[in-house]
Amino acid sequence: MAQPSLGVCSWSLQVSNIPDLVRLSSEVGAEVVQIGLGDPTHGSWDEGDGFLAALKDSGLSLSGTMIGFPGEDYTSPATIRQTGGFGDPATRSERLDIFRLAVDQTAALGLRCLCSHAGFIPEDDGAERSSFLDCISEAAQYAAEKDVLFTMETGQETASLLRRTLDELKMSSLRVNFDPANMILYDMGNPIEAIEILGPDIAHVHAKDANPPQASGEWGAEVPLGEGSVGMADFVAALERAGYCGPLVVEREVGDQDERVEAIKHGIAVLRGLA
Numbered sequence: 001m002a003q004p005s006l007g008v009c010s011w012s013l014q015v016s017n018i019p020d021l022v023r024l025s026s027e028v029g030a031e032v033v034q035i036g037l038g039d040p041t042h043g044s045w046d047e048g049d050g051f052l053a054a055l056k057d058s059g060l061s062l063s064g065t066m067i068g069f070p071g072e073d074y075t076s077p078a079t080i081r082q083t084g085g086f087g088d089p090a091t092r093s094e095r096l097d098i099f100r101l102a103v104d105q106t107a108a109l110g111l112r113c114l115c116s117h118a119g120f121i122p123e124d125d126g127a128e129r130s131s132f133l134d135c136i137s138e139a140a141q142y143a144a145e146k147d148v149l150f151t152m153e154t155g156q157e158t159a160s161l162l163r164r165t166l167d168e169l170k171m172s173s174l175r176v177n178f179d180p181a182n183m184i185l186y187d188m189g190n191p192i193e194a195i196e197i198l199g200p201d202i203a204h205v206h207a208k209d210a211n212p213p214q215a216s217g218e219w220g221a222e223v224p225l226g227e228g229s230v231g232m233a234d235f236v237a238a239l240e241r242a243g244y245c246g247p248l249v250v251e252r253e254v255g256d257q258d259e260r261v262e263a264i265k266h267g268i269a270v271l272r273g274l275a
């Protein structure tokens with residue numbers, strides 16, 4: 001396996017302008033950046049309407065984009081099940097508009113991978129699942145028209161359910177942003193086994209580590225890379241077996257900015273020693 005590019009998620013650095021993003025991404029040793037396009041979860045940009053131009057002029061190498069939605073509530077697994085992604089029919093129209101804009105921005109940056117949590121996928125066949133899949137299909141079709149991949153982030157469903165959904169929709173623009181820690185945080189299965197199930201459709205990767213929940217209905221705990229239950233050596237090896245050759249992008253979502261910077265530096269060093 002060729003040495004993958006190692007990077008960082010922009011929101012993990014808790015910055016609000018492009019110069020600070022350039023400075024801190026260099027400080028942590030990131031070769032690429034996944035850029036949050038601006039939402040309550042992934043931060044906003046002081047550059048406003050000039051954000052895309054400033055980003056293009058920054059010299060940063062970008063791996064892809066990320067979009068979340070207003071109203072998503074990550075207080076607990078139960079609240080994000082109710083509010084996440086395209087799960088609530090009442091918010092789908094508004095969120096599809098937000099998603100389309102994100103696709104346009106991704107294409108304007110010359111990037112292919114737009115990541116988002118699709119929401120908790122209904123498992124049982126019936127009207128609820130059919131309606132949800134129609135929405136995902138509509139989003140993926142718009143992405144395809146702009147030569148963008150809608151990469152659904154793992155965690156809010158088992159790998160087998162996501163595999164079934166991908167196989168049912170059969171859309172080449174619908175792929176996976178694989179986050180091993182999310183599988184553990186949401187208690188949705190073993191991430192190494194999940195790579196074996198989803199491997200051919202993994203288009204982007206978050207490198208993150210976690211330990212499982214202590215009780216049902218609680219979050220697991222995010223921990224520094226290499227200190228949790230993912231098993232980073234096995235993780236990197238599984239990606240290689242699956243044929244993944246894209247970047248490994250460190251995501252850190254706990255701690256203040258200084259703590260995150262140190263954790264990201266550590267994570268990139270761990271990956272550099274493994275990849």
